[in-house]
Each structure stands twice: as structure tokens, then as C-alpha cells.
Amino acid sequence: MKRRILASALLAVCASTTAFAGTQVLLPAQSTDLVPTTLLAGSAASVPQTSLAAARTPPLQMERQPVSISWALPHDRAIQSVTQPFTRSSREYWMDVSATELQRGVPLPLTAPGAIIRLSPSDPVGGKLRSSNVRLQLGRQSMNLSQATSQLTDAASLQAAGMDVPAASMVMKLKPELGSGLATLQAADASGRYVIHVFEPESSLAVTAQADRNALLLGGHVHVQVSMHDADKDAPLAAVGGFLRAPDGSTTLLDYRQQRDGSFTVDAQPRNIPSALGLWEVHTFTAGVDANGDEVRRDTTTVFSAAVPTARLSGMAMTSAARDHGIDINVGVTAQSRSRFAISAVLFGRDVHGEMVPAAFAQSAAVLRKGDSQLVLHYDRASLKGVTAPYELHDLRLQDQPALGLIERRALAMRFDTP
Amino acid sequence: MQRIKRTLLLFSLAVACSTAHATVTGVALVHGTGNQTNAYSDYWQADMVEGVRNGLVDRNNLLVVNCDFTQFMWDSRAAGCLAGQLTSFIQTRHLDQLIVITHSNGGNVMRWIMSNPTWDARYPNIIQHLVKVDALAPSSAGTPLADAVIAGNVFESALGWLLGYKNDAVRQQQLGWMATYNQQYLLGTSARPALPTAFRDVVGTEVVSGLFSNQAYCGGYTNSVALEITQNWLSSCSDGFIECSSASAAGTVWFRDTQKTGGNVLNHNQSRRACFGLPSILANDIKG
Numbered sequence: 001m002k003r004r005i006l007a008s009a010l011l012a013v014c015a016s017t018t019a020f021a022g023t024q025v026l027l028p029a030q031s032t033d034l035v036p037t038t039l040l041a042g043s044a045a046s047v048p049q050t051s052l053a054a055a056r057t058p059p060l061q062m063e064r065q066p067v068s069i070s071w072a073l074p075h076d077r078a079i080q081s082v083t084q085p086f087t088r089s090s091r092e093y094w095m096d097v098s099a100t101e102l103q104r105g106v107p108l109p110l111t112a113p114g115a116i117i118r119l120s121p122s123d124p125v126g127g128k129l130r131s132s133n134v135r136l137q138l139g140r141q142s143m144n145l146s147q148a149t150s151q152l153t154d155a156a157s158l159q160a161a162g163m164d165v166p167a168a169s170m171v172m173k174l175k176p177e178l179g180s181g182l183a184t185l186q187a188a189d190a191s192g193r194y195v196i197h198v199f200e201p202e203s204s205l206a207v208t209a210q211a212d213r214n215a216l217l218l219g220g221h222v223h224v225q226v227s228m229h230d231a232d233k234d235a236p237l238a239a240v241g242g243f244l245r246a247p248d249g250s251t252t253l254l255d256y257r258q259q260r261d262g263s264f265t266v267d268a269q270p271r272n273i274p275s276a277l278g279l280w281e282v283h284t285f286t287a288g289v290d291a292n293g294d295e296v297r298r299d300t301t302t303v304f305s306a307a308v309p310t311a312r313l314s315g316m317a318m319t320s321a322a323r324d325h326g327i328d329i330n331v332g333v334t335a336q337s338r339s340r341f342a343i344s345a346v347l348f349g350r351d352v353h354g355e356m357v358p359a360a361f362a363q364s365a366a367v368l369r370k371g372d373s374q375l376v377l378h379y380d381r382a383s384l385k386g387v388t389a390p391y392e393l394h395d396l397r398l399q400d401q402p403a404l405g406l407i408e409r410r411a412l413a414m415r416f417d418t419p
Numbered sequence: 420m421q422r423i424k425r426t427l428l429l430f431s432l433a434v435a436c437s438t439a440h441a442t443v444t445g446v447a448l449v450h451g452t453g454n455q456t457n458a459y460s461d462y463w464q465a466d467m468v469e470g471v472r473n474g475l476v477d478r479n480n481l482l483v484v485n486c487d488f489t490q491f492m493w494d495s496r497a498a499g500c501l502a503g504q505l506t507s508f509i510q511t512r513h514l515d516q517l518i519v520i521t522h523s524n525g526g527n528v529m530r531w532i533m534s535n536p537t538w539d540a541r542y543p544n545i546i547q548h549l550v551k552v553d554a555l556a557p558s559s560a561g562t563p564l565a566d567a568v569i570a571g572n573v574f575e576s577a578l579g580w581l582l583g584y585k586n587d588a589v590r591q592q593q594l595g596w597m598a599t600y601n602q603q604y605l606l607g608t609s610a611r612p613a614l615p616t617a618f619r620d621v622v623g624t625e626v627v628s629g630l631f632s633n634q635a636y637c638g639g640y641t642n643s644v645a646l647e648i649t650q651n652w653l654s655s656c657s658d659g660f661i662e663c664s665s666a667s668a669a670g671t672v673w674f675r676d677t678q679k680t681g682g683n684v685l686n687h688n689q690s691r692r693a694c695f696g697l698p699s700i701l702a703n704d705i706k707g
Contacts, residue, residue: 061495061499063537063538063539063540065540067536067537067540067542067543068537069536069537069543069546069615071615073612073613074613077613078610079610079611079612080610080611083602083603084602086594086595086598086599088594088595092567116651116652118567151647151648151651153644153645153648157644157645157648158645158648158649160645160688161645161646161648161649161659161660161687161688162451162452162523162564162649162660162687162688163564163567163568163649163660164452164565164568164586164589165568171648173648173651197567199567199651199652201651201652214598214599214602214603215599215603277491277493278491278587278590279595279596279599281595301566301593301595302595303593303595303596303598303599304599305599305603342535342537342538346612358612361606361612361613363535363536363537364537365537365538395612401537401538404493404604406603
């Protein structure tokens with residue numbers, strides 16, 4: 001891939017050549033676009049006052065210099081400007097149990113042979129267990145772990161493999177010949193609290209939690225549909241609960257509603273955006289029954305980002321021929337509070353076969369004050385090799401960098417013939 | 420007249436040849452998850468590092484990065500630290516071009532720099548010098564093992580407990596998190612814009628831990644056994660920590676282990692060790 005990079009402090013904030021400039025109005029937003037309707041001021045925490053050089057070890061430092069860059073893209077590599085939420089089928093569940101419960105015996109519904117069970121202390125005083133003191137009962141069989149498992153390993157081995165489990169954890173894989181059903185896990189020397197993680201890779205029963213989006217702005221919500229499947233058939237869920245977890249670890253209980261088709265739905269809405277960076281999670285815990293009427297437990301997690309709409313695209317842009325015979329696109333940005341904002345987009349052009357193809361990617365960022373400003377996407381001449389007008393601007397994004405917030409995204413933002 | 424022209428041309432070529440300098444290439448080794456202070460010994464080990472060094476004309480042009488990759492990739496202690504060490508390396512060794520070799524989550528931190536060049540004014544200069552990234556077993560789409568560990572942690576969060584193993588780098592490598600970051604902040608995966616520089620994956624496809632298999636012993640037999648156990652959480656094609664689909668999710672696949680290792684597989688530990696000719700493969704690639 002040919003690479004052309006321009007990094008210039010001067011190019012990022014307006015003041016670019018406007019020779020042959022053409023004023024453009026952004027195309028109407030599509031239903032799948034992310035567009036702020038009202039703007040809110042960002043928290044003070046999102047705009048650190050220390051300089052990059054002066055700051056020592058804060059988790060996040062805000063760059064001060066404007067930076068702009070672009071590079072050519074392969075014309076034959078398709079780019080999808082509409083993002084899809086991630087979905088994964090779950091064949092696992094977790095339980096939080098006390099020492100008393102574990103001493104007495106914790107019932108674990110198993111729907112398939114060969115389950116993998118992890119037992120980990122979940123508090124600082126969590127007791128170390130001796131595997132010889134752990135027993136498993138399944139049906140009429142009561143066994144120690146050497147009889148019940150085909151694989152058994154400790155925390156040190158798991159950590160050596162890169163699995164970051166707590167000290168004193170153990171993982172066991174049950175012998176397939178034991179079958180399935182209601183098992184009971186018992187540890188006579190348990191103390192403190194424990195997490196039990198049951199994973200059933202061979203089970204035909206899986207739960208999915210499908211979100212309708214993977215990014216939202218404060219005030220919006222994510223709609224999640226939770227359903228269970230037995231192979232390729234729908235299976236009914238008996239009960240579903242869960243909570244919304246913010247990046248700072250705070251949680252809010254969620255109220256799931258049962259649907260006629262046996263699935264459950266919930267709308268998860270962040271009430272505020274904490275300064276801690278990271279993603280939001282909907283943790284869903286389900287219970288159902290299989291075709292034999294036996295209990296099925298599954299947990300699943302749905303992930304999305306949420307941001308304070310501290311700025312938006314003004315809707316106006318100006319295209320112009322750049323001094324290096326490339327293309328400059330001045331994109332209007334309206335900010336509600338001072339921060340460092342970044343825009344990026346993929347420029348499409350017509351290739352020799354008359355097809356619209358991705359030509360180049362550009363990104364530009366600068367600290368903007370409250371009010372109206374511009375950021376310039378600069379596509380240098382070399383990165384436009386092999387394409388001509390008409391042009392299209394795809395996947396236009398606006399980000400509040402210190403907040404790690406995606407605040408606007410347009411799948412198709414502009415069409416223009418000449419810069 | 421023709422003779423004078425020819426003489427002048429030969430003289431010009433001679434001057435040009437005497438003043439032109441060979442391209443100065445440097446190699447940086449970037450570790451995976453963990454807070455490293457001596458990655459040379461603790462993460463890569465001497466045989467691997469010195470084997471890679473054999474590919475360099477100037478053997479001093481090798482950097483073993485030490486950063487805190489228990490943090491989120493964008494953190495100043497992760498990508499910020501990496502950018503600082505790479506920038507200093509480029510400057511002090513007067514490098515014309517840089518080759519970066521990453522392992523595991525180190526690929527994500529490097530991809531953060533390549534995908535978000537406006538985040539930090541040092542990033543564009545690194546990208547300008549970068550000719551390729553050789554990503555050994557990169558966790559580009561995360562790993563189910565991160566989900567397995569972190570998901571159980573919701574109970575502790577709900578109870579207000581913060582366990583000692585709270586680790587943002589592990590949190591980040593959950594499948595859903597990487598899928599979201601790949602769509603929102605990282606480039607190079609399917610249907611996303613390409614990275615500015617080649618990002619080439621080395622994919623481990625299996626774990627061998629049989630007592631009588633030579634493959635199981637390189638890098639430590641106990642590690643191979645442990646990776647065989649963690650494989651239970653993973654799909655049939657994995658190196659015991661990363662599924663093949665994750666290792667090949669960003670950039671392009673350079674090779675799957677057996678294609679260049681004489682039929683041996685590289686488990687997740689072996690892909691950072693001097694196993695099955697891996698250092699020579701990397702050194703020869705550096706030589707071009």
C-alpha cells in the first residue's frame with residue numbers, strides 16, 4: 001500500500017487556502033447515523049489543564065498541538081460505514097456464593113457433558129481450597145475431583161498461560177462420560193466468598209443479547225433483546241434480570257420485559273457519563289428450561305459506548321484545492337465546551353472503471369474553544385492517485401478526544417464534483 | 420563533447436555514491452499485557468532477542484520496550500510510554516526506518532498509535548518511520564479468556580470489592596470490547612479503513628502438550644500444559660490464548676505457524692520465544 005503522510009500543525013485549524021473553495025452542505029443524516037440533537041458541556045475532568053510535557057502519570061493526557069494526517073487506501077478493499085453491534089452466544093454462567101453455601105454444596109445445572117468449571121475466591125480473604133477437599137455430585141455419583149475431571153489445574157498454571165485469574169483459583173473439566181444434569185459442587189474447607197464460572201462448550205442451548213446500537217449519546221438508550229436458542233430453534237426463557245454497569249463500576253438495576261415470543265427486552269439508559277474511560281455493559285442473567293424440563297442458566301454481556309454530546313458538526317463544509325494539489329475539506333464544528341476534538345473521514349472517488357472506491361483516509365484534531373470552529377481534512381495529491389471527481393466523503397466522525405467520546409458519525413456526509 | 424558529458428556523468432554518479440548512506444533500520448520489540456521493567460529477560464528472553472538482532476546491519480539498533488500494558492491501550496503508561504520510547508529510539512539511533520515486532524496485546528497498543536495519529540503529536544513521526552509491524556499472535560479481536568475472567572468480576576463490582584487482578588488491559592481484551600473499539604477507534608480490521616503501514620499477523624494454530632512431543636517442551640512444558648487447558652474456552656484453531664480469528668482480524672496474515680516452522684505449531688508462549696526457528700524467520704524478514 002502506498003503511504004503518504006502529512007503531519008502539519010498549520011493545517012488542522014482553518015486558515016487554509018480557500019482558492020477555488022466550494023461551500024458544501026452535509027447530506028441529511030441517515031437513520032443509522034449518530035447525530036447530537038442538543039449539546040451539553042463536558043465535565044472539567046475531560047479537559048486536563050496540565051501540559052503533555054508537565055504531566056507525569058495521569059491516565060490520560062490531552063495533546064495541545066493541532067495534528068493532521070492522511071494516507072492512501074487500497075481501492076479494492078470495501079469499507080462499511082454503518083457499524084454493527086457485536087453479539088455473542090453465551091453457553092456460560094457465573095455464581096457468587098458464600099463459604100457456607102459451598103460447604104453445604106452449590107447446585108449447578110449442566111445441560112451437556114464436558115462442562116468446564118472455574119472456582120475462584122472473590123474477596124481478599126477468600127480461602128485457598130485444596131482440590132482433594134472438593135467433591136462433585138452428579139446424579140447418583142459422588143466423586144472427588146480426580147475421579148470427576150479429565151483436566152484439573154491451579155491458578156499458577158492458568159496465570160502462566162496468560163489467564164489472569166485470582167490466586168487460589170482452580171479449573172476443572174468434567175469427564176464427558178459423567179453426562180449432564182444437576183450437579184452439586186461442595187468444598188468442605190471453603191472460607192470467604194467464591195465465584196463459580198460454568199462454561200458448557202458442548203451445549204446446544206445458548207443465549208444471545210442483541211443490542212440495536214453500539215454507540216449512543218447521553219440521553220439516548222440501547223435496546224437489548226435477550227433470547228435463548230436450542231440449536232436452531234427458539235427456546236423460552238423463564239426469568240431474566242440484570243444491570244447496567246458504567247465505566248466507573250457503578251451499577252443500575254434493569255427491568256426486563258417478557259415478549260410474546262418468549263424473549264425479553266430492556267432499554268438501558270446511562271443517566272450520566274462518569275469521568276472514568278471505558279465502555280458500558282449490560283449484564284444479563286437468565287434462567288430457562290430445556291426440552292426435558294431441566295434448568296438452563298446463561299449469563300451474557302452487551303457492550304456499548306456512551307458520550308456527552310459536547311460538540312456537533314455544524315452541517316457546513318468547504319472544499320478547496322490544497323497547495324499540494326490535493327483536496328482540503330474544512331468541516332464546521334460547533335462546540336459547547338472547550339476540548340480537543342478530532343474528525344476523520346474516508347474520501348471516495350471514481351476509479352478508471354467508473355466505480356466509486358475508497359481513495360484515502362484523513363484525520364485532524366485540535367483544541368477548540370466553545371463556539372463555531374473548523375477542522376481541516378487534508379487529502380494530499382499522492383493519496384488521490386487513481387481517482388477523479390465526483391468525490392464522496394464517507395464515515396465522517398467527530399470525537400471528543402480527552403473523553404474518548406464518539407459524538408457524531410455520518411455514513412455518507414458529502415458529495416462534490418470539484419474541490 | 421560527448422566524451423565530456425560522459426565523464427561528467429560518471430563523476431556525478433561517483434559523488435552520489437560516496438555521499439549516499441545506507442538506510443538505517445531499527446527494530447523494536449513490544450511486549451504484551453503486563454507491566455514490564457525488564458522485558459528482555461522476563462518477557463522475550465535472550466535467545467529470542469539476540470536471534471532477532473541477527474537481522475540488523477547495526478546490532479545496536481534494537482530496542483526492547485518496557486511499558487505498563489496493564490492499562491487501557493490509550494493510556495499514557497501504555498501507548499504514551501510506547502510512543503516515548505519509540506520516539507527516543509528513532510532520534511538517538513538516527514533511524515530512517517523502523518520495524519516493530521509485537522506480541523499479543525502489544526499489537527493492540529501499536530495499532531492504537533497507528534489508528535489515532537492525531538491523539539499525540541509524537542505519533543505521526545513514528546508512523547512516518549514505520550515500515551511494517553510484525554504482530555506475533557495479536558489479540559486484535561480479543562480473547563474469550565478475558566471475558567471468562569472479567570465477567571465473573573461483576574459480582575465483586577456489585578459488592579464493592581476490587582480484586583487485585585483488576586486489570587484494564589484484560590478488560591479491554593474482552594470480545595465485545597475489542598469489537599467495539601475496532602469499530603470506533605481502531606483501524607485495519609474487516610470493513611474498516613486500512614492502517615497506514617503494513618500490519619502482518621503471525622498466527623498460532625494449536626497447542627501441543629503431549630509428554631512425548633518435542634513441540635511441547637520449547638518455551639516450557641508446564642506452559643504448554645496450561646495453554647492446553649485454556650484452549651477449552653477457545654475455538655478449535657487457537658494458540659491456547661488467542662483464537663486464530665482474533666490473531667488474523669487486523670491487517671494481513673503473514674503466516675500461520677506451520678507454514679514457516681517446519682510443521683511445528685506456536686502456542687501463545689512459544690510465539691515470544693526462540694522456538695522452531697522463529698527468531699531466524701524474523702531476522703531474515705528484517706534483512707529483507
